[in-house]
Amino acid sequence: MQLTSNQRLAILLHGGIRGTYGKTGLSLLRYSESPIVAVIDWESAGESLSHLTGIAHDVPVVATVEAALPYAPDVLVIGIAPSGGALPEQCWQEVKQAVAAGLSIVNGLHTPISMLPELQNSLRKGQWIWDVRQEPPNLPIASARAQMLSCQRVLTVGTDMGVGKMSTSLELNWAAQRRGLRSKFLATGQAGLMLAGDGVALDAVRVDFAAGAVEQMVMDFGNDYDMLHIEGQGSLLHPGSTATLPLLRGSQPTQLVLVHRAHQMTIRNHPHVPIPPLREVIHLYETVAGAAGALAPVSVVAIALNTAHLDATAAELAIEQTQAETGLPCTDPVRYGAEVLLDAVIKS
Secondary structure (H helix, E strand, C coil): CCCCCCCCEEEECCCCCCCCCCHHHHHHHHHCCCCEEEEECCCCCCCCHHHHHCCCCCCCEECCHHHHHHHCCCEEEECCCCHHHCCCHHHHHHHHHHHHCCCEEEECCCCCCCCCHHHHCCCCCCCCEEECCCCCCCCCCCCCHHHHCCCEEEEEEECCCCCCHHHHHHHHHHHHHHCCCCEEEEECCHHHHHHHCCECCHHHCCHHHHHHHHHHHHHHHHHHCCEEEECCCCCCCCCCCCCHHHHHHHHCCCEEEEEEECCCCEECCEEEEECCCHHHHHHHHHHHHHHHHCCCCCEEEEEEEECCCCCHHHHHHHHHHHHHHHCCCEECHHHHCCHHHHHHHHHC
């Protein structure tokens, strides 16, 4: 499935605008082509969404699903990812109310809800529930087949989770398409799948088949495009991340773009884990990607720097400092566009 431009969305973001678990909903606000008619967040109801998020969307923030109904949504997107993947009871009641009101549901949580009798029995004709995180069928074990493709395969990798890998891949894809390249974004997370439709929910795949799922995805599209932009997940630096290595192995990337949040010194939720100097992180990714010569050598060709928390002057200074530190082209692709990064990919 895929969200389309003729669907009117309400995004359930209770606590996610000011909190740390609203990334899915905020990504849709920034990138979705579907009209978003309301955001539901009891903490921020009545406030300016653009002031709260920096996203230039004039969308009302309301407290409940009931308060969103006058704006005529036809799809409710669960835009939060609470710890443990289970919706709080108050949010669950909102989902049930949305179904009762005739809205379809997009669920990006680990816990599937489409087959729950209390929801299934309430669905009307044409109403549906999309559980985004599903393992594809008939997955192979990866075999490095993707290295035989002629297309460029650009993978975003990060110094931490949640630093902007999806946004960087999307911006790169759009920049490539504007130049007339046959370019495609391949999603590997729930927000990316909601936006693009094509891809795989990598964290729903059993670990033995994760690289195979990525490989299958890349092989499905690699012969039809000049350039694939593969959405990164996790980080080799994060002690709890298992997604980055399957992406490296399955996609057999031809270029890497390293994504980093400016001035971040430690893993966000694990302050006892430092982020090494970026030159060392670059060496780590290049070494792991090439597997000590068993696989083709791969270079980090540019740095995507997340400066959302900085003002314009500080952002430009951080970009200059990062470029001097690494010797690589650097920009914030959300703030300034991805042309600098795309130039580095094409020239490599």
